[in-house]
Amino acid sequence: MKQHLFVCQELDDIPRWKEAFPHLRRCTPQQARAQASAGDHVWVVSQIEGWGALVQTLSQRGAVLVVLSYTPSSVEAFQALNAGARGYAHAISTAPLLQQIEVVTANQGIWVWPDLLAQVVGSTFRALGGEARMRDDALSALTERERAVALAVASGKSNKEVARDMEITDRTVKAHLGAVFRKLRVRDRMQLILLLSQRSETTTDA
Amino acid sequence: MKQHLFVCQELDDIPRWKEAFPHLRRCTPQQARAQASAGDHVWVVSQIEGWGALVQTLSQRGAVLVVLSYTPSSVEAFQALNAGARGYAHAISTAPLLQQIEVVTANQGIWVWPDLLAQVVGSTFRALGGEARMRDDALSALTERERAVALAVASGKSNKEVARDMEITDRTVKAHLGAVFRKLRVRDRMQLILLLSQRSETTTDA
C-alpha cells in the first residue's frame, strides 16, 4: 500500500497539500526514515536540516522523492535530482500541479520547475560543446574505428553496448579496444577514461 | 483532438509503436511540420535528417516532443532536451514503456533514458559550476571506509590494489564498493568514475 509522506517542520501551508492528497501523512525526518519504503511517495521540504541526505537515503530505498522549495534555484534543483529526487517544485504549488507531479514521478518521469529547465539545459549544452575539443591529440594516433570505440568506452558503455551501437560484434570491439590500450599505453578501460577525461578539463584548472 | 505522430523514414520497427498507440500516424518530417499543432504528441527518431530543427520548431508550437534514438548518448540527449523535447528514450522501447513516457510527458514531466539520467544530471550540474558541492554531497552519504574505497576506485585502482593499500581483503573492498554502488545509484565502477570525475587530490598514490 503506497503512502504519501510529507516531511516538514512547519505546520502551516499544509491545506493545499491535503487538498491534493487527502490521505497524506505529515511526519518528521526521523519518522520518514523509519517508515518510508519502496513505492512510497515522499515529499520533502528543502527547509529541513539535512534534506539532501534524507532524500538520498529514501530514494535508495526505492521511494519516490519530490523536493519542495520555498526558494527554488537551479543549484538546489540539481542537488535534489542528484540526491535521487524525481521531482523539484515550488512548495506553494497548487493542488492540481502537485497531483500532476505525482503522476509524472510515479511513472519514472522527472518533474522540475519549468523556468529552471531551459536555463539549465542551455548552459549545460554549451559546456558540453567545449568538452570535445582538447583531447584530439591523444586520439590522433588511433584509427577511425578505434577512436569511436575509445570514446564510447570512455563514456561508460560496456563492450556489448558499444557493439550494438556500432553494429559490430562484441569481439571486434575487443579487438579495437586492445589496439587502443596498446597505442595509448593504458592497461584497462578505467585508465582510458582517466586519460581522456583529464584532457578535457585543462580549461578550468591549471 | 490530440494526435500521435511518429516521424521516421524507415518503415520497420513500427509494430511495437502501434501496439502502444493504435491510433498513431506515421509521417515524414514535412508532414509533421504541416500538421502538428499544440497538444499533439510527436515522436521523432533521431536518425532523420535535421531532427533537431524539427523538434525545436514543433515544440515551440506547443507540441509535446519525444526523441527516440537507436544509439542513445548523453550528448544527443542534451541536443534533444535543448531543442525542446520533453522525452528521450531508446527507439526500441517496449510498448508499456512508451505509454509510460506518454503519461509523463503529457503531464509536463520529463522522461530520460534511465542509464543516461545520472550522466545527464551529473554533467549538467558540473556545467553550473557546482561540482565540488555535488561531489561532496554524493560522498557525504557514504561511510568513512566506503568513501575511501570509492575515491580509490575512481582513481583507477583495481580492487586488489585498493585492498593492499587499505590493508583489508579484496572481499571487503567488494563489500564496501557494493554499498557505494547502491548509495550512489551507479551500476559499475565506470559510472562511478564518471560521477566523481574531476581529478583532484583523490589519488593517495604511494
Add this chain to the structure above:
DNA sequence: AAAAACATAGTACCGATGGACAAGGTAACC
C-alpha cells in the same frame, strides 16, 4: 536490553574483460 548501522570476511556464482593466436576481406601504395 534491543535494534540498527558499520566493518570485516567467507563461499559461490556468473557475466564482463583482456590477451593470445588465427584468419578472411578490403583498400592503398610501391
Add this chain to the structure above:
DNA sequence: GGTTACCTTGTCCATCGGTACTATGTTTTT
C-alpha cells in the same frame, strides 16, 4: 603482384568485477 594497414570475426582461457547469502564483532542509537 606483393606488401602493408585496417576492419572484421572466431576460439580459448585466465582473471576481474559484481551480486547473493551468510556471519561475526563492534559501535551507536533507541
